Each structure stands twice: as C-alpha cells, then as structure tokens.
Amino acid sequence: xxxxxxxxxxxxxxxxxxxxxxxxxxxxxxxxxxxxxxxxxxxxxxxxxxxxxxxxxxxxxxxxxxxxxxxxxxxxxxxxxxxxxxxxxxxxxxxxxxxxxxxxxxxxxxxxxxxxxxxxxxxxxxxxxxxxxxxxxxxxxxxxxxxxxxxxxxxxxxxxxxxxxxxxxxxxxxxxxxxxxxxxxxxxxxxxxxxxxxxxxxxxxxxxxxxxxxxxxxxxxxxxxxxxxxxxxxxxxxxxxxxxxxxxxxxxxxxxxxxxxxxxxxxxxxxxxxxxxxxxxxxxxxxxxxxxxxxxxxxxxxxxxxxxxxxxxxxxxxxxxxxxxxxxxxxxxxxxxxxxxxxxxxxxxxxxxxxxxxxxxxxxxxxxxxxxxxxxxxxxxxxxxxxxxxxxxxxxxxxxxxxxxxxxxxxxxxxxxxxxxxxxxxxxxxxxxxxx
Amino acid sequence: xxxxxxxxxxxxxxxxxxxxxxxxxxxxxxxxxxxxxxxxxxxxxxxxxxxxxxxxxxxxxxxxxxxxxxxxx
Numbered sequence: 001x002x003x004x005x006x007x008x009x010x011x012x013x014x015x016x017x018x019x020x021x022x023x024x025x026x027x028x029x030x031x032x033x034x035x036x037x038x039x040x041x042x043x044x045x046x047x048x049x050x051x052x053x054x055x056x057x058x059x060x061x062x063x064x065x066x067x068x069x070x071x072x073x074x075x076x077x078x079x080x081x082x083x084x085x086x087x088x089x090x091x092x093x094x095x096x097x098x099x100x101x102x103x104x105x106x107x108x109x110x111x112x113x114x115x116x117x118x119x120x121x122x123x124x125x126x127x128x129x130x131x132x133x134x135x136x137x138x139x140x141x142x143x144x145x146x147x148x149x150x151x152x153x154x155x156x157x158x159x160x161x162x163x164x165x166x167x168x169x170x171x172x173x174x175x176x177x178x179x180x181x182x183x184x185x186x187x188x189x190x191x192x193x194x195x196x197x198x199x200x201x202x203x204x205x206x207x208x209x210x211x212x213x214x215x216x217x218x219x220x221x222x223x224x225x226x227x228x229x230x231x232x233x234x235x236x237x238x239x240x241x242x243x244x245x246x247x248x249x250x251x252x253x254x255x256x257x258x259x260x261x262x263x264x265x266x267x268x269x270x271x272x273x274x275x276x277x278x279x280x281x282x283x284x285x286x287x288x289x290x291x292x293x294x295x296x297x298x299x300x301x302x303x304x305x306x307x308x309x310x311x312x313x314x315x316x317x318x319x320x321x322x323x324x325x326x327x328x329x330x331x332x333x334x335x336x337x338x339x340x341x342x343x344x345x346x347x348x349x350x351x352x353x354x355x356x357x358x359x360x361x362x363x364x365x366x367x368x369x370x371x372x373x374x375x376x377x378x379x380x381x382x383x384x385x386x387x388x389x390x391x392x393x394x395x396x397x398x399x400x401x402x403x404x405x406x407x408x409x410x411x412x413x414x415x416x417x418x419x420x421x422x423x424x425x426x427x428x429x430x431x432x433x434x435x436x
Numbered sequence: 437x438x439x440x441x442x443x444x445x446x447x448x449x450x451x452x453x454x455x456x457x458x459x460x461x462x463x464x465x466x467x468x469x470x471x472x473x474x475x476x477x478x479x480x481x482x483x484x485x486x487x488x489x490x491x492x493x494x495x496x497x498x499x500x501x502x503x504x505x506x507x508x509x
Contacts, residue, residue, distance in 0.1 A: 014449065022450055086464075370498075389476070393470055396462055
C-alpha cells in the first residue's frame, strides 16, 4: 500500500484546478497599479482638455491620442520594471543613485506640480457638484474628508479594490459618447489618418496639442506607479502581468480620452460655446430630449467628480510616498495612520490644502489650470531622463532588468519628442504670439 | 506565485504578492552614487539651469496673468 503525501498549501494560497485558471488568477492578483495610474491620469484637467480639444477642433485631434498610446505604455513599463526590480519608489531611487541635491530638486518639482494639479481637481469637484445643486462650501470639504477616509483604513488591498471600481465607472464615458451619436466613420478616419483643422497650425492648436500630451503623460505617474508596484510587492515573476496591466490601462485611458473628445465634438458639431465641461453638460441637456438630456447631464457631472477623485487620490499618494521615501519615514498603506503618521499627514495636508485653496473667493482657476499644464510639460522630459538613466544602471539592475538597445532607442526618441514640445512650450510662454 | 502539483493531485496554487515571501530585490547598498560621464553630468546641470529659469519665467507669467503687477505700471 502506498501513501500519497498531499502537498501542503502555502499560507494565503488560492487553490485552482486548471492551468488557465492559474494564468487568469495570476494576472488578477498582479492587476491594479497599471490600470489605476493610467485611468487616474484621465483626471479633471484631462476631462477639460480633451473636451476642449473636441469642442474646438471636432474629431481632428483624435490621432494625437493614438500616437500617445505607445508613449504612455513604454514610459510606464519602465517604471513598473524598475519598481519590481528594486522594490522601491522612484524618489528613493533618484535619491540613492543621483544624490541628495537631485533628489530634493526632483521632489520639489513633483510636489509643486502635484499641488497645483490637486487644486484643479477640487475646482472640478466644486464646479460639477454646483451643477448638481450642491454648494462648494459643502461639496469640497466633504469630498476632501472622503478622500482622506479612502486611504486611512490601513489596507492597500481595500484602497486598490475601491479605486479599480472607480476606474471601471469610467466605462460610462462610452455610453455617454454613444448617446450623442458621433459620426463614427469620420471619428475613426481622423483617428487613424492624422489631419489638421482648416485654420492650419495656430498658436491655440500647438498649445492644445502640448496640453493633451502634458495631460496624458504626467510626471506624477512615474512616481506613483513605481511606488504602487513596490507597495504591492510585485515579484519578478509578475513582470509580464504588470506589463499587461499597464498595456490594458494605456488602451483604456486612451479610449476613455477619445470618448471625452467625442463628447466635446458634439459641441463643435452643434456650435455650442462652452468654457468648462460642467457648462457643456448643461448646454447638451438643454437641446436633447428630456430623458437623454438629464442622463447625460448627470453622467457628465458625476464623471467629472469621479475623474477628480481618482486624480486626487493617486496624486496625493504619489506625493506622500515620494516624501516618505526621501525623508525615511514609514510610508505604506499597509500601516495604520498611528503607525505611519507622517505619511498620512502629508496625504491629508495635500488634500486639505488644495481643497482650502479652491474655497478662496475669486481665485483665478483658469490661470492655475494653464500653469499646471505648462509646468507639467516642462518637468516631464527631465523626469523621464532620470528614469532612462536608472534603467541603464547596470551596477544596480544587472543585465536582466536594464533596458535593451531597442528600449533605449524608443525611450530616447520619446524624450526627444517631449523635449521638443517642452521647448516649443517655453518659446510660446516667452513669445505668446509666436504661431499667430 | 506557487505551483504545487503531483500526478495524483493536479491542484495548483496562486499566491497574492502581499501574502508571498518577500524576494531579494536589486539594491544600491554599497554602490554609492551612479557614475556619470562628464557629458551626462554637464547635460544634467544644464537641465537644472533650464528648469530653474523656466520655472521663474512661468511664475512671472502666471503672476502677470493674474494682474498682480498692474499697479507697478
């Protein structure tokens, strides 16, 4: 008689019967950071920018999104790889490998851009909730409290699950865009065949293209995803799933951005002037049948709030993680607020300070939004240069994790494109009438 | 990710990264700062100067847009 020894299941292991189940589940347990970082990038500023692009140029700028898809993926793949290889955040790596001076400089840039961006998130919450009949003095503090409550449970998993659900709520953008009956044939043609508006290259067009690039790839994303991957303790074997997660996130974010542009294009096709998405929601509702109009009005305003909430939690976490890494504090969502007080304090400070600024009467929000886009566009190429140098650090990463030559070709090309745009942006800031 | 299977028991296991044993990661301990060639060092310094200058220009333009200097003229 023979006795078969049943292998003991490792603690916390999930049992499956079929290899395909193992494959699917292995992906699902690694899934999250890629989708969150990409979808959180479709924040309030992005909603405003994409809808403005659609409102001013119809379907003409859809091709820009298609070009940005591989750029998003390749940049964020490097961050995910670095996070898995080192188990540390981006700020920590810059500090350790380039020294305190560069570490502080990068951190200051990040915190400054992030704080300005957070102001725009709360401005969007204020605008959208006002459209739904809630006064800013109520909606802004309440949303700030809810955003702090979202992370204060001492569980990374809980935070991740909630945020993934919020990301998936963005599927409503497709329903909203479809209800506005876009001219699909023209939209698809403009997506795959680049074209310029009838007026040609103007200052407004250049600025808008740079704003689209700046809003689709932002500096905080580099810091956020690497810290998030480290926080989730993704293993070397998870790299392929992290890549797939990032690719899915990149495709999803670009499709959602396209849907936002289609909504904006409705205004272009019907000659509806608007200054912000909340105003457009009201105008669209006024010309559609009551039921559809009410749905689209409420959906657009709630999607604006969702975009701002996603942006705020990701950006504030990027700041809190980065500051914690550099300061050497406990900086983890696995810790309770009493165990990592400084980490949670930085997050709460970012949220409450930005919310407080939005409540200042007569604040020139449009100036803040423009400054954020310009500043982010300026900082981004230099942030990617550090990433690129770190991914070529053989002493740290060895041959297994460093960039391959083709990686370097692609990434230096991306840096060159972003730098060229940054210089055009700089020229436009110095000479506002350059392209007119 | 764990896979335990025998001929008699094809049971497979998947472990969430947060429940798994932590791996030994690449570390910079003992490496010091990254070695940079003079060209890279010069480029990074030029980049820093460019960023500081542009930040100041953006700051000035932002303040100008908010009409902060209107009383100066």
